[in-house]
Amino acid sequence: MAGKSGRTIAATENKPLTSRLLNWESMLVVLLVLVNIICIGISPVYNATNLLRESPKYLAEIFLLFPMAFILLLGEIDISVGSIVCLCATTAGMASNLKIPFVGVFLLTLLVGLACGAINGLLAVEFRELPTMIITLGTQIIYRGIAELMLGEGGSVSIKDFRGFKVLSTKVGPFPISFFLVVLTGIVFIIVASRMNYGRKLYAIGSNARTSFYSGIKVKRTIFIAYALMGLFSGLAALFLTAATYGANTTTGKGFEMDAIAMAVFGGVSTTGGKGKILGAFIAAFTILCLRVGLGQKNLNSQIILIIIGILLIVSVLIPNISGGFKARRKQA
Numbered sequence: 001m002a003g004k005s006g007r008t009i010a011a012t013e014n015k016p017l018t019s020r021l022l023n024w025e026s027m028l029v030v031l032l033v034l035v036n037i038i039c040i041g042i043s044p045v046y047n048a049t050n051l052l053r054e055s056p057k058y059l060a061e062i063f064l065l066f067p068m069a070f071i072l073l074l075g076e077i078d079i080s081v082g083s084i085v086c087l088c089a090t091t092a093g094m095a096s097n098l099k100i101p102f103v104g105v106f107l108l109t110l111l112v113g114l115a116c117g118a119i120n121g122l123l124a125v126e127f128r129e130l131p132t133m134i135i136t137l138g139t140q141i142i143y144r145g146i147a148e149l150m151l152g153e154g155g156s157v158s159i160k161d162f163r164g165f166k167v168l169s170t171k172v173g174p175f176p177i178s179f180f181l182v183v184l185t186g187i188v189f190i191i192v193a194s195r196m197n198y199g200r201k202l203y204a205i206g207s208n209a210r211t212s213f214y215s216g217i218k219v220k221r222t223i224f225i226a227y228a229l230m231g232l233f234s235g236l237a238a239l240f241l242t243a244a245t246y247g248a249n250t251t252t253g254k255g256f257e258m259d260a261i262a263m264a265v266f267g268g269v270s271t272t273g274g275k276g277k278i279l280g281a282f283i284a285a286f287t288i289l290c291l292r293v294g295l296g297q298k299n300l301n302s303q304i305i306l307i308i309i310g311i312l313l314i315v316s317v318l319i320p321n322i323s324g325g326f327k328a329r330r331k332q333a
Contacts (some may be wrong), residue, residue: 010273019273024268028283035287046294052174053300054296058289059178060240067230068260069281073193073202074223075125075203075209075273078230081135081260083143088238090147091246093157110235113254116143117231139255148250159242168243178240185233188283195279197292198222206273260321262313263288288312293326 009112039046064081070076092109100108116139123135151157159165170177195200201222204212237256242248248291266288267281288309295305 009111015209021274025277025280025283026050028267028280028287032283032287032290035290035294039290039297040205043140043294043297045297049174050297051290051293052176052179054293056169056176057071057177057241058292059176059182060237061242062182062263062285062289063185063233063240063255063270064230064256065262065263065281066185067233067287068257068278069189069229069264069267069269069278070193070202070226071106072261072264072271073206073273073276074226076223076226077261077271078120078136078227079133079257080120080140080143081115081230081234082253082256082290083140083147083236084113084231084259085241086145086250086258087116087147087150088113088235089242089248089252090150090157090240092161092239093159095151096159096161096164097157099161102167105164106239109239113231113233113235113238114228115231117228117234118224120231121227124227125220126225143271144250150252151248158247163245165239165243165246170239187280190278190282198225202226203274204274206270208274259288262309266313269326273301277299 063330064085070080085100088109090182091112095103095105095108120136120139121132122130123139124132127135148155168177169244172180193202201212201217204217205219205222206214211218238248238253244254261271263285264276266275267279267284269276269278269281291308292305295308
């Protein structure tokens with residue numbers, strides 16, 4: 001718009017090109033390219049075909065990233081995710097073996113996940129004096145305990161009739177169907193977080209929940225929806241994981257909550273709330289996927305892979321803090 005002086009004033013701040021190119025998302029794209037170059041160098045069998053063939057079990061985890069990022073943007077956390085996946089996968093396997101039509105199995109699994117997420121959300125909004133870390137630690141134990149009771153002495157369930165689950169393991173060319181669904185889900189969550197009213201509420205509550213409440217934002221409803229989504233997508237992840245592993249056991253989903261948090265934080269989402277972009281988390285998720293597949297093909301110990309991912313996570317947290325410290329010193333100077 002034009003001011004009194006006749007100059008045109010932009011409605012939004014024009015950021016210099018260098019700041020756009022050197023943002024965290026751009027750095028993650030560069031890191032993704034470097035990770036693929038390194039994997040090609042260390043593993044003679046690392047290529048697009050093998051990457052896509054081994055990706056379904058990892059793509060199932062990426063479904064958990066998006067609602068987890070929403071929860072982190074709120075300044076909350078959910079560590080019961082892996083247990084919800086275990087309970088949902090157990091439900092899917094047992095329901096399938098009872099000869100329930102696959103549509104029924106699909107809907108029942110999603111309903112179980114949604115119910116678990118809704119319970120977490122209800123506890124989180126009704127007992128605000130309790131940290132959500134403690135609340136979801138309790139439900140983590142409960143949900144996995146229920147799954148273990150269902151599995152009984154054998155501790156596992158194998159799907160007898162796999163015909164229905166073949167729908168979830170089909171491919172479109174070389175790409176598994178889960179790849180397209182993950183990309184589509186990522187686009188939807190990016191749009192919601194950056195363009196829609198619910199996304200603005202997430203950032204506002206994460207920055208200051210009390211101020212958001214007095215500004216008219218329905219804080220409890222926003223938090224409840226985020227946890228309900230977490231449960232729903234845990235059910236979806238469980239279905240794709242069951243399709244990839246042909247069943248479930250007591251260790252199914254173990255550590256998934258830490259993986260989802262790691263992908264989100266590595267992508268620049270702050271655990272204190274109100275900061276970060278879903279796009280960065282999305283790029284980070286595929287970076288970790290490529291790293292896992294490449295190092296796995298090199299037959300490295302799984303614990304070494306976890307150590308490498310842990311180092312990347314720490315570095316991703318340190319870099320913004322260090323750069324922020326340099327900027328603060330420059331301002332003081």
